[in-house]
Amino acid sequence: MAGESRSPGDSYDDIEPLFEKVAALAPADPRREWLREQLIERCLPLAEHIARRFSGRGEVFDDLLQVARLGMVQAVDRFDVERGSSFLAFAVPTIMGEVRRHFRDNTWAVRVPRRVKEIQLALGPAVERMSQRLGRMPRARELAAELDVDLVEVTQALIAGNAYHSQSIDAVTGDDPDNAPLPLLESLGADEPSYHLVEDNMAVKPLIEELPERERRVLIMRFFENKTQSQIAEVLGVSQMHVSRILSKTLSGLREQALRD
Incomplete structure (x- = not known):
């Protein structure tokens, strides 16, 4: 029916007679190469159709198209019309196999088994x-x-x-339509300067729990409740100098033990 859409395989249903003509010609016959070129040109849409099936997987479409066309040329050259099978049944897995090998062997950022x-x-x-x-x-x-x-x-x-795919930190990103694109490096977060405090806290926490009650209480008031030495001295009923000595001795002991452990 006129205007009815056709599947990608419809235009290849009668292509086998062309292969029979090629097979009937001597290898040196110039008509053989001309017919081969006609076959390749006729099959170009098939290669494009298969390349598009693999698009959107992180590979540039033009590269996929070139690989698919290479597979299509191999299918044209290898097809044996005397076997009785259709060219389409032979060409599709041949082209797809070439594209899959391309993905497997050439599109990995690091070595993978x-x-x-x-x-x-x-x-x-x-x-x-x-x-x-x-x-x-x-x-x-x-x-x-x-x-x-x-x-x-x-x-x-x-x-x-x-x-599978890596991106340079100098590559420009354009995800934000309201701002000018920036290199990926400039959009990355900076190192948190207080990470070492978390590590230090994890190291000394069990040591603090083993301190005598008064030393532990002084540390809590000074570093967790943000009290001054004078305020701590007032709570404990001792001089500010005494609080200073407690802090100095306790911190030195914690530092020495944490480094030793």
């Missing part, structure tokens, strides 16, 4: 299928059962996904 790469690349389609089937994101154990692999391997593949 081949087995983990293969599982990681299978995770995307599996997650999509299972999400539709389950109505939620699948768990790692469910993914392992779906792919018939070990749970540990699925976990490794999920973690390895972080190594």
